[in-house]
Amino acid sequence: MIPRRTFLRVAGLRTASVGVSGLIAGSFASGCSSDSREAQAEFAGTLLGTPLKRPTQVFIDTSGEEYVYAAATAGQLSLLFFGYTSCPDVCPVHLGIISRALEKLGGELERTPLAFVGVDTARDTPEVMREYLDRFDPEFVGLTASPDVIEQAQTSLNLPPILIEASDDGGNYNVGHASQVLVFTPDDLCHIVYPVGTRQQDWMADLPRLLTKVW
Numbered sequence: 001m002i003p004r005r006t007f008l009r010v011a012g013l014r015t016a017s018v019g020v021s022g023l024i025a026g027s028f029a030s031g032c033s034s035d036s037r038e039a040q041a042e043f044a045g046t047l048l049g050t051p052l053k054r055p056t057q058v059f060i061d062t063s064g065e066e067y068v069y070a071a072a073t074a075g076q077l078s079l080l081f082f083g084y085t086s087c088p089d090v091c092p093v094h095l096g097i098i099s100r101a102l103e104k105l106g107g108e109l110e111r112t113p114l115a116f117v118g119v120d121t122a123r124d125t126p127e128v129m130r131e132y133l134d135r136f137d138p139e140f141v142g143l144t145a146s147p148d149v150i151e152q153a154q155t156s157l158n159l160p161p162i163l164i165e166a167s168d169d170g171g172n173y174n175v176g177h178a179s180q181v182l183v184f185t186p187d188d189l190c191h192i193v194y195p196v197g198t199r200q201q202d203w204m205a206d207l208p209r210l211l212t213k214v215w
């Protein structure tokens with residue numbers, strides 16, 4: 001069995017490249033009040049002008065069971081990320097860095113739920129996602145759904161649409177997806193998102209404060 005929070009020494013994935021082709025930037029707006037500016041300075045992520053509610057769509061997890069993110073993570077500090085298993089850089093960078101940060105934090109924070117929604121539904125089957133996520137942490141949750149359900153969830157979170165390029169002669173294609181990790185705090189709202197390239201030490205500094213912060 002793969003040890004908890006095993007990272008690149010097992011996965012053999014590179015994390016150097018964060019200049020991503022086909023990457024879609026999110027459409028979030030940061031707040032501009034004095035309180036917002038203070039909160040923005042307090043954290044490494046980007047503070048949202050209007051908090052987002054947890055998505056209520058019904059996904060399917062890698063064991064084939066229905067998974068409603070809003071219900072499964074209610075009242076918890078939790079992370080949500082939309083990506084795809086063939087992603088060459090954004091997804092492994094995020095997952096690897098977060099995995100190591102949680103392992104080093106230990107205790108309650110080490111058990112912070114992270115859900116990965118596979119947006120490339122043709123290739124991101126539950127079996128593929130489970131094998132992929134196990135390279136980072138066997139406790140990371142892999143979720144799939146029909147493209148319509150995923151689109152509904154992304155729309156509710158103000159995320160841009162997925163862009164899937166036409167495949168080449170070998171059947172290969174690129175997928176454009178939002179690169180942010182959304183962090184939902186125990187009040188069941190997402191006040192802040194984290195871009196690709198957020199450092200391990202930033203996650204380790206921010207997550208304990210996000211767990212207890214009163215917004």
